Amino acid sequence: MNGIFAIEKPSGISSSQFLLKLQNVLMNSTVFSKEIQRATAERMLQYQRETGKVPSKRKLRKVAKVKMGHGGTLDPLASGVLVVGVGTGTKKLSQYLSGTVKVYESEALFGVSTTSGDVEGEILSMHAVDHITMAGLKTMEQKLVGSLKQTPPIFAALKMNGKPLHQYAREGLPLPRAIEPRQVEIYDLQIFPDSLTTDHGYKLLRPTTKESEETVSELSHQKNLLTDTLYFSKQYCESQGWDSENARVEPPLVLSDEEMQKLVTKGDEYRAPLLHFKAKVSSGTYIRSLISDVGKAVRSSSYMVKLIRCQQQDWALEKHNVFTMEDFTENDEAVWTAVLEKVLEKGASVDVKHEIIEAQKAFSSREQELAAQAQSDLNRDAADTHTVKENVSEGTGTKRPLDDEDHEKSATASHQ
Template sequence: MNGVFAVYKPSGMSSAKFISDIQEVFTKSGVFEEDLNKAKSKAFADLSTNARWSKQKVQNRVRNLKVKIGHGGTLDPLASGVLVVGVGLGTKKLQYYLSECNKTYETKALLGLSTTTGDSEGEIITKNPVNHITKEMILETAPKFVGHVKQTPPIFSALKVDGKPLYEYAREGIPLPKAIKTRDIQIFDIKVHEENSLSTEHEFEKLKSELDADGNPKENGLANNPTLNDSPLYFSDEYMEKAESENLPKTVDKPLVFGEGEDLPEKLPLIHFTSDVSSGTYIRSLISDYGRALRSSAYMVELIRVRQSEWSLDKNVFKFEDFTENDERIWGPVLKRVLDNGGEVNVAEAFDEVRAKVLPVIEKEKELLAESETKSDEQQNGDSELPKKRNIDELES
């Protein structure tokens, strides 16, 4: 049981917690029992050579071993979709998914606000008008990012400058000692879902302002934080070449600002698009840049990874419930087939095929077990007083 498969991670939980839950199911199952026993035997032999470890410590360590598992690219808690998982020796194949493969994301964002994290889990940085934005502007903006483009990672990410996480500079309100290093990424396509563009008929609530210690909206201070607002806006090399030859605009003016007494509507307009991107692309940054290109701002409210390399939600991706709501004699063979053959296997079809073969056996086992339990009950009851009296009465009659 070694290889790579993909599973759907729901929104609302971290990738680490989700992987841990899968690992727990696998470790407790009989599907991985043989592999786990081999791993424990090897671990016992290796650890026993450590003179500093007592026999009891070695036994405890080996007893607590779990199925080896890892993932090929984190999804934020807010995000859902394809999570590539390596199990056993398959964990050695995850580097490709972490740094080389292409991915497809479907995302929704609200216009008019920017946040510290680029999504709905951050604090508001700026508020900008949205009334000037048209569907034509949204459609015309997409091609400006398609191609080879530089991208500035979000300030609230795991990246560090001089050994200090970017978000600490932002929290302290101090400028970075040096500019965030841009990434060279590639955006292969952006498909705008025109039917939803600028719609306010959606379930997403506008992010509310948070107040500081003095009772003032935090964005009043964050808006002037150079750490959060000094990154340039880049368009793709391909668009810039086209702009040069066709005399198209190469830059965009700064986002519009509200006049006295003006503010955003209670329901913010939505933008909805699907993008095919290279590894290393930050969708939150793409959304933020998209908002700036419209002379406004934007923050992400929904993100679904619909494809990663050969793994697609509509074909070969498991659900967590596949492992918890099916007998392991059903999900085990399906998983084995995927580990052996990769993304070529249609998971839903494989489940149907295995169920057709295995369910009759399982149902027959249940019938035999029920019959066995009935006979056992009858035998136990045969030693009691009441059944004996009944038998005698039957004989006398």
């Protein structure tokens, strides 16, 4: 099997780890085992023709597994659409690494900034939240939509001098130079009505030990999302007659005594205002940076607590053309093989959810037919056994069914 399909990655696992789990599932299937055996045999013959020697296991390692790759990493925290290439389909993954449109749904909390821009980072600062209004928040749908300059977070896989940015951060090393803002496109931004609610289950991050407080203090002096320049979109700035894209926003507000008292009094029961939105963006857009920008734009700070990639190019959760791991692990191989073959052939136009259900019905029907046939065979064998009687032919000891003439002769002999 060769081609492209999409699967929903759950939160809490890296893209590479999840892909490895999927690879193991596929390798243990009959259809892929046969493919691996074929590829291994071809490689052995090729190697023998070229060298006259028998290849070692190491030489066969590359073809002794399902060749797979993905078209765009999702953070461990994130869930959603992961585009997967299998076999020769891996050669097509490059088209998903740049220039593709993606849709994300995210939730964040106002009032705190972190080193990574999400719940897994260290706290950098805390700011006021009581002044944030829905009216002010909705203006982000104009201010941030369009061609936008965005500075990638320090905790990113983006490389500088051949080294990922996050490695500099984790090793406490200074960056060789400042992170340059990049141009991205925000095609659409929808702030959901439940934004600013405190009726949710997310606890607000806060320093828990003296050591973590010292780490926060040290990190706060480094370049981070909170200190990055805030930009509004080129289109919005032009509509305002501004000569640059630098956002004209006052610094974040410090916590008031009243807000601080609320934090202390409620402790872990405190709930910060929620930011809930959906964004349609270009490749290279960092949602954590977008969340940070929203926080700074309303004179506060914010960090991500949930992220779902809803769509990548034509693969979308709402189109039901995305597999789940359970489709492979909780169904008979015959079920998912039929659907996967169709997706690899026809692409994102296939409704995976519908096809899985139909394949399950077909498989169940075949199982019932086989069971009925087996029962019918058993009944016929039982009937044959009941009607067949032992008849020893003259001098041979063979057995054969009795016909009508045999019955008559048997009856006559009995009477005599």
